[in-house]
Amino acid sequence: GCCACGCERDEAHGGGGEGDDDEEEEGAEADRPQLVRSLEEAREILAGVSMVVSMHGDAAVDHALEFALSAGVPFALVPCCVYRELSPWREGVTTYDQMLCHLEERAWRAGVLVERTTLGFEGKNQALFSPPPPPPGSASESAWQVERARMRQALEREGYFVSLPTDANAELAAGTRAAGLAGGTPSGWAWGEAHASAVGALAVAAEALRAAGWPPVFVFMLDESWALAEVAWPVLAPCLTPPAGAVSSADAECELDSSVFCWIASRRPPTPAAAAADEAPGSNFGTPHRDFTALESEDMDGMTILSAWLPLTPVSSRNGAMSVLPREFDENFHKRFAYAHMRPALPEDGGVLKLRFDLAAARQLAPLPAGTLVGWCGNSIHWGGRCASAEPLARVALGFNFVRAGVRLQQGRAPLSRAALRARLSAQQRLSICAASLLIYSNWYELNSTILPATAVLASPSAPAAGKAPAAPQLPLAAPVPRPTTAGGMPVPVGVRADGQPLWLNDSARQALYAKYGDISHISGDPSDLDGKCTQQ
Numbered sequence: 309g310c311c312a313c314g315c316e317r318d319e320a321h322g323g324g325g326e327g328d329d330d331e332e333e334e335g336a337e338a339d340r341p342q343l344v345r346s347l348e349e350a351r352e353i354l355a356g357v358s359m360v361v362s363m364h365g366d367a368a369v370d371h372a373l374e375f376a377l378s379a380g381v382p383f384a385l386v387p388c389c390v391y392r393e394l395s396p397w398r399e400g401v402t403t404y405d406q407m408l409c410h411l412e413e414r415a416w417r418a419g420v421l422v423e424r425t426t427l428g429f430e431g432k433n434q435a436l437f438s439p440p441p442p443p444p445g446s447a448s449e450s451a452w453q454v455e456r457a458r459m460r461q462a463l464e465r466e467g468y469f470v471s472l473p474t475d476a477n478a479e480l481a482a483g484t485r486a487a488g489l490a491g492g493t494p495s496g497w498a499w500g501e502a503h504a505s506a507v508g509a510l511a512v513a514a515e516a517l518r519a520a521g522w523p524p525v526f527v528f529m530l531d532e533s534w535a536l537a538e539v540a541w542p543v544l545a546p547c548l549t550p551p552a553g554a555v556s557s558a559d560a561e562c563e564l565d566s567s568v569f570c571w572i573a574s575r576r577p578p579t580p581a582a583a584a585a586d587e588a589p590g591s592n593f594g595t596p597h598r599d600f601t602a603l604e605s606e607d608m609d610g611m612t613i614l615s616a617w618l619p620l621t622p623v624s625s626r627n628g629a630m631s632v633l634p635r636e637f638d639e640n641f642h643k644r645f646a647y648a649h650m651r652p653a654l655p656e657d658g659g660v661l662k663l664r665f666d667l668a669a670a671r672q673l674a675p676l677p678a679g680t681l682v683g684w685c686g687n688s689i690h691w692g693g694r695c696a697s698a699e700p701l702a703r704v705a706l707g708f709n710f711v712r713a714g715v716r717l718q719q720g721r722a723p724l725s726r727a728a729l730r731a732r733l734s735a736q737q738r739l740s741i742c743a744a745s746l747l748i749y750s751n752w753y754e755l756n757s758t759i760l761p762a763t764a765v766l767a768s769p770s771a772p773a774a775g776k777a778p779a780a781p782q783l784p785l786a787a788p789v790p791r792p793t794t795a796g797g798m799p800v801p802v803g804v805r806a807d808g809q810p811l812w813l814n815d816s817a818r819q820a821l822y823a824k825y826g827d828i829s830h831i832s833g834d835p836s837d838l839d840g841k842c843t844q845q
Contacts, residue, residue: 316545345820357381364388367395367779373411376438377420385411385439399621404432409727411436412542420452423500452496459683463547463611467635468684470673471543474498480622480677489673490680497543499536499679506532507679511620511704514570514590521761524570524590524704525745536618537564537708538729540681547614547683548712563723565709565739567748573628573695573703583715589746589753592628592692592703595661596653599709602644604717605686612715613686616708622678626696627705629674630682633689638667641687652689665689 309753344350354375360383362372376383390407391396401410408424415422427433455471462469470489472481475498484490499507510532514524519697527533545562574591579657623629633652635641640649648664656662672693673682684690686709697700711723724733734739746759753759763836 316788322688354379360384362386367391368412369411370395370397370402373414377415380774382438384435386432386435387411388432392626405731406727408434408436408732410599413726415542427567437729448836451494453830454490454493455495455808458491458602460547463614463683463685465636466632467638467641467688468673468682468690470630470676471495471681471683472677473504473679475504476677476679479623480675483675484677484680486825487675489676499539501531503536503539506536507618509618510536510706511678513676514572514704518572518588523746523759524572525742526572527706528568528742529735530747533568533570533706533731534733536570536706536740540616540618540708541710541726541729542551542682543681544616544710548611548710563711563713563715563725564722564729565711565717567709567722568741569707569744569745569749571692571703571705571707573692573750575695575697575699575702589759590751592694593752594690594691594694595655596631596633596663596665596691598652598689599749600649600686600717601650602642602687611685611710613717614683614710615686615688616710617682617684618708619676619678619680619682619708620704620706621701623674623676623680623703624673624699625674625693627699627701629672629676629693630697630705631670631672631691631693632684633665633670635685635688638689640664644687650685653691690743 309346337517342353346354357375357379359381360376360379362369362383362385364386365372366389369385373383373385387404387407390398390404392402395401398407398410401407410426412422415436415438422436422438423433425437427435459469459471470484472484472490472495474494474496481490485492498504499602510527510530513530514527517526518524541564548562569590571592574594599615600613607610621627626770638648640652643649653661653663662670676682694701709717711717718725748757770813
């Protein structure tokens with residue numbers, strides 16, 4: 309075997325066993341490797357290279373990738389041993405998996421998409437490769453480089469973008485382009501057959517979860533949800549890279565905030581009884597809003613937060629399309645101190661919404677094929693529409709928040725790296741993220757014991773072995789979880805009022821504060837400002 313790679317040296321490295329020299333002598337002279345005798349000769353050869361291949365290149369694999377990126381040619385890399393002593397530029401890279409992620413991230417920072425596949429031999433058999441170059445006679449920039457520039461320009465001008473994968477439904481994609489929502493040329497990125505199939509499978513899983521009484525966010529217990537986020541990573545990350553000359557490094561990394569969600573567009577219910585179920589956690593957010601303030605969403609280098617929305621089903625104007633307000637019509641886009649900045653729409657009596665923006669300027673994002681990537685600035689106004697009762701398929705979508713490295717949206721919960729997604733989050737990690745996301749989005753619905761099936765509590769799953777994550781966590785039947793009590797059986801107060809008396813809050817507020825801050829029984833204050841007191845103390 310070759311060091312730590314587990315391959316057979318003779319087969320994988322072309323090494324010489326006994327008799328190889330004799331066979332070589334009998335071979336044609338043209339089959340011998342070319343001997344380079346001068347720098348000029350090397351330059352001439354390299355100038356004509358059309359592709360770079362590195363098979364178990366060990367410490368040279370980085371140099372092979374750098375040459376391919378600088379020459380603008382496709383590459384195929386099969387890394388082997390890490391040799392960290394010979395590769396000091398790989399900061400923090402000590403394992404094989406970390407090296408694979410390091411090479412992928414280096415490529416996508418240069419604007420090149422990378423795919424990974426498993427080759428048909430044992431040992432270090434992971435191959436990283438780039439899409440082929442544009443055909444002869446095409447523009448010097450690849451289609452992906454053009455799309456990347458278009459996405460950034462759309463964010464700066466409109467505050468949002470729509471990007472179509474090249475393997476999207478052709479008829480729906482044509483409709484999207486005809487509506488002026490996407491670029492007129494191929495985007496240069498694709499999901500690939502396996503991930504394109506996962507898009508539809510996740511839509512079915514989300515509907516099944518909701519039918520069983522579970523919020524659709526629990527679809528993130530599945531491998532496929534995280535796999536889509538990982539594949540979308542290199543497409544979205546360049547939007548957060550500061551422009552050349554900015555204060556931060558142009559190679560600034562991107563991270564994924566650990567708040568995720570899944571929505572299924574609500575239908576107009578025929579009865580009041582159906583209305584309550586229709587507005588359960590995971591229904592569409594019909595009130596125009598911003599996800600974040602301008603202060604959170606941008607700094608002197610540009611965007612710091614990119615909200616990503618991925619429809620798992622085709623989107624039409626009738627099944628729950630997303631609407632956005634272009635930033636040129638948003639007079640409070642940057643005015644973080646304005647009253648209307650985080651209150652673009654407020655409900656009034658009789659179910660009426662009072663709007664503080666020009667509704668006529670809003671843009672409905674439809675039609676869209678399943679698998680389209682939609683992104684907007686964190687402080688862009690947007691909202692989700694209802695699904696018409698006659699429509700057979702309600703819109704289902706996933707949501708992610710990508711942040712520039714160093715940005716923290718949640719206290720106590722670190723963002724996720726792409727390497728963490730590659731390594732597969734454990735079932736316990738996924739369950740924690742789903743529960744925390746329900747708390748984060750709880751301002752859109754009532755957080756109480758009815759959001760989960762009535763007689764079920766979540767077990768504590770161990771980390772899954774190889775294979776798919778379970779379609780849902782284990783759900784043993786049990787009595788409802790009791791309110792926390794002291795050793796003597798008395799209920800535990802959640803705080804202390806200013807007059808020294810115990811502070812009792814409703815269950816949803818208590819659960820939210822305990823989940824966010826832990827034990828808060830020592831915090832004093834009135835119910836109206838308890839959250840602020842927790843933050844300060």
